Amino acid sequence: MTVAYVPIYPNMQHYVMEREGYYQDVPAAVTIERFSSGPSIVKAFASGDIDVALFGITSAMVLVDKGTDAGVLAANSRNGFKLIGTTELADFYEQEGAATFDRFEEEHGRKVRFGAPPDGSVPDIVLRYWIQEDLDVGEMESVIDKSKIPPAKAVQTVQSGDIDATIIQEPFATIIGQDDDFGELAWSGNVLENHPVTVLFANQQVLDDSDIAGSLVEQHIAATEFTGDSPDAAAAHAASVIGSGVSEGPARPIGTRRTLRRFVFTASVFRILSH
Incomplete structure (x- = not known):
């Protein structure tokens, strides 16, 4: 099973699942692939090269709109943006x-x-x-x-x-x-109250396998709970995997419980498709 991700902080569960070994508890041989953007994952997913993706909700919507047999298992993050302006503005x-x-x-x-x-x-x-x-x-x-x-x-x-x-x-x-x-x-x-930002998205083959799909959601929940309980460790995991954009230095002080709540990580919402 190939799991793809875009290296952004709203995909926090992936970094925890990879660094803490949670993927090892999924009953499938997991291969991780990193992509630079959502559109690049969309192309690979549509070609059948990817089974599971952690990326933006709009990329998932594009695939479903194009007729791809796939669906959302869980939301990774929501409400994760601020509109910021100069002090004057x-x-x-x-x-x-x-x-x-x-x-x-x-x-x-x-x-x-x-x-x-x-x-x-x-x-x-x-x-x-x-x-x-x-x-x-x-x-x-x-x-x-x-x-x-x-x-x-x-x-x-x-x-x-x-x-x-x-x-x-x-x-x-x-x-x-x-x-x-x-x-x-x-x-x-x-x-937009409770709007999703990024999601855990899976193809129909994964959705039809209740053991794999269920395990992915279970590990996603575990990673969400880890992030809430150990925000500094989760922030360090993310910084070590992303490796660009924001260094581990600034990631640590902002990896506080208050800041992580801005992401409002969720584990059980947006379970859209049933088997």
Whole structure:
């Protein structure tokens, strides 16, 4: 059984399962493959090269929409994003609310420059919903000047002054939050309550094998509980596997119980398909 993953922190269960040996309790010979992005996993999954994947919910939706016989076993994380802006923008938002964007444009003669992952991603959907539904200030493209910023580069991009705001996943959100020059605009859990971010996704062959599927969920639950009980160890496991984007140094202090709760790791939700 081939298990694929994208090296991002919201796939925390995978790092724990690999480093703590939980995959060894699954009744199948497990091979781990690392992919650089969700789209690359989608391609390999659709070709039948992958049996199980830990990746974004939107990638899972793409595969199901294309007719792939597969489904979600569990959610890895949810509510894992913050909308962060400069202190000026955060102060405007506290004072003006939905009128923030008009106020900013009056002051600067331009729209707010907002850095975010690509269209159709979870943070893009949350950002659009926040602007268009929560704030009800119009179509996103008419309100802000959005640019594509990879999550791992969001910290340096916003700190360099190239953008005014970003929607960013943990642990990068906590890193920016430690800087007095920036403030929180909104938490994604308040924009779209309990929205999934990443999932444990399996093909039909795995779903039809109750022993394997059940064991995967059991080990996923164990990894979730490990993360809650030993957040520092879980953060170190993640940093050692990811090996890029955020070093183990900054991962340790943000691997606190409070920060991990931002991920709100879940083990039993989104059991979509029955055998």
